[in-house]
Amino acid sequence: MRRAVPAVLLALIVLIVWELVVRLFDIPSFLLPGPVAIVQAFWGSRGMLLAQSVPTAGEALIGFLGAAAAGTISGLLINRSSLAERSLYPWLVASQTLPVIAIAPVLVTWFGYGPLPKVLVVILFCFFPITVSTVDGLRATDPDLIRLMRSFGAGRWRTFFMVEVPGALPFLFGGVRLAVTYSVVGAIIGEWVGSSKGLGFLMIQDKNQFEIPRLFAEIALLSLMGVTLFLLVALAQRLIAPWTLKQDK
Amino acid sequence: MPVPKLAARGVSVTKGNVHILDGIDLEVEQGTFLALIGPSGAGKSTLLGLLAGLETPDIGRVEKNGSPLERPGLVSYMPQSDLLLPWRSVLANVSLGLEATGVSKKDAREKAMKALQRFGLEEFAKVPPAALSGGMRSRVALLRTALLERDVLLLDEPFGALDALTRRSLQGWLLDVRDTLAATIVLVTHDVDEALLLADRVVVLTERPARVALDVPVGLARPRSMEVETTDEFTQLKRKLLGSLGVAG
Numbered sequence: 001m002r003r004a005v006p007a008v009l010l011a012l013i014v015l016i017v018w019e020l021v022v023r024l025f026d027i028p029s030f031l032l033p034g035p036v037a038i039v040q041a042f043w044g045s046r047g048m049l050l051a052q053s054v055p056t057a058g059e060a061l062i063g064f065l066g067a068a069a070a071g072t073i074s075g076l077l078i079n080r081s082s083l084a085e086r087s088l089y090p091w092l093v094a095s096q097t098l099p100v101i102a103i104a105p106v107l108v109t110w111f112g113y114g115p116l117p118k119v120l121v122v123i124l125f126c127f128f129p130i131t132v133s134t135v136d137g138l139r140a141t142d143p144d145l146i147r148l149m150r151s152f153g154a155g156r157w158r159t160f161f162m163v164e165v166p167g168a169l170p171f172l173f174g175g176v177r178l179a180v181t182y183s184v185v186g187a188i189i190g191e192w193v194g195s196s197k198g199l200g201f202l203m204i205q206d207k208n209q210f211e212i213p214r215l216f217a218e219i220a221l222l223s224l225m226g227v228t229l230f231l232l233v234a235l236a237q238r239l240i241a242p243w244t245l246k247q248d249k
Numbered sequence: 250m251p252v253p254k255l256a257a258r259g260v261s262v263t264k265g266n267v268h269i270l271d272g273i274d275l276e277v278e279q280g281t282f283l284a285l286i287g288p289s290g291a292g293k294s295t296l297l298g299l300l301a302g303l304e305t306p307d308i309g310r311v312e313k314n315g316s317p318l319e320r321p322g323l324v325s326y327m328p329q330s331d332l333l334l335p336w337r338s339v340l341a342n343v344s345l346g347l348e349a350t351g352v353s354k355k356d357a358r359e360k361a362m363k364a365l366q367r368f369g370l371e372e373f374a375k376v377p378p379a380a381l382s383g384g385m386r387s388r389v390a391l392l393r394t395a396l397l398e399r400d401v402l403l404l405d406e407p408f409g410a411l412d413a414l415t416r417r418s419l420q421g422w423l424l425d426v427r428d429t430l431a432a433t434i435v436l437v438t439h440d441v442d443e444a445l446l447l448a449d450r451v452v453v454l455t456e457r458p459a460r461v462a463l464d465v466p467v468g469l470a471r472p473r474s475m476e477v478e479t480t481d482e483f484t485q486l487k488r489k490l491l492g493s494l495g496v497a498g
Contacts, residue, residue, distance in 0.1 A: 148332050151301050152397065153322020154349035162349060166336045243335045243377060 033213035041213035056198040063122020064183040071127040075134025108194035118190030125186035126179035133175025137168025170244040184226040252315040254279040254433045259309035271458035282434045284444035287454030293437040301326040324401035331390035333378035340374040384415035463493040
């Protein structure tokens, strides 16, 4: 807890300076609202804002879980089969040069205004770091460990599950932590392109109606959502692979 | 003439352009403690890998009990580094070898616990290996190997990274383990004193490409305490070994 003190202090200082600057220079709230105005805007629409957070959070979470599944499965495939590595991997890498934001409208055309295209956008954003970290993690297995397992007489699969998979977890969690921060971004972009609910939808509306303090409140909610998801992943890592956190002791 | 427990017959190995072993002939009788010494990089570890069935020779063959040894898993092998898995407790690391051979987790852990108790290490059972000292890690790795209860134990410089004092205590410990198992042991070491203190027979390899330079029985009485190192017999053997290693004795 004490380690959080400097970060909290810095945030407080920034917020106070921000509020002072807005008041001193009399900056209009449609350009830059102060923190107090943002909190007031949030409180005034709290019911709606929280209700609209639910679909966005749902899309981010489901998309992230889908990406985790797709990423680890494609990573495993690439690791297990050199044919998959040679055929699949280059295209996965190439796919990352396509801007997802450009694909999003196509997904909306195909799948409509419901949650599916948003979830797909999130998956497109998140699966790649998970694939790469799975591949790298499995590849990083100490060859001496594999030799040791062979000397015991262990078969390929037993070696895989007893040594390679747990050894890959620190890498995998690195990719997952990166991916989870993308998931909220993905959900918002999905909603911007075409939706009738969610925080992304509200943001577009509030921007058009110059409800700038509430727009800022929505941004703050999104960032809170991202931080929460990140902490959930950190918690999962602590439960599933505690040794990956203690190594620098 | 009984069939030797372990034999290398005209074994040669070339890796890339490097000719490592050049027609090694070696027979190890049941119950013998053989020490294998030689200049560094001479191919001692390569020979041990062959005896473990982890590699196959380009020329010649390896035999166990008179029949060809063509796969790993028939003898116990302990590599140079302890290779303890950070995600397994000490107990689970000791049972790793058994679990790798398909013994049920419950039975393997029970056996591992008994082994830890026999050697007074039960208080460490639940500790992660990161919390152990170097000497303790080596003990755990040695127990992991010994727990397989195979009749041949191949040890690749198991105590190379330890300080002199810890090394002494582990050497005594190794003799205990050997008496419990009544196993045939091949120990690779670069330490002439260690070889003479532990072994019934010492084989010296030449520089690469390695051949057998010297093969001498060690007739020193057991148990050998540290005082044995001051006897004439010990000094003469040591001079002989150092001479064949090309070190002025």
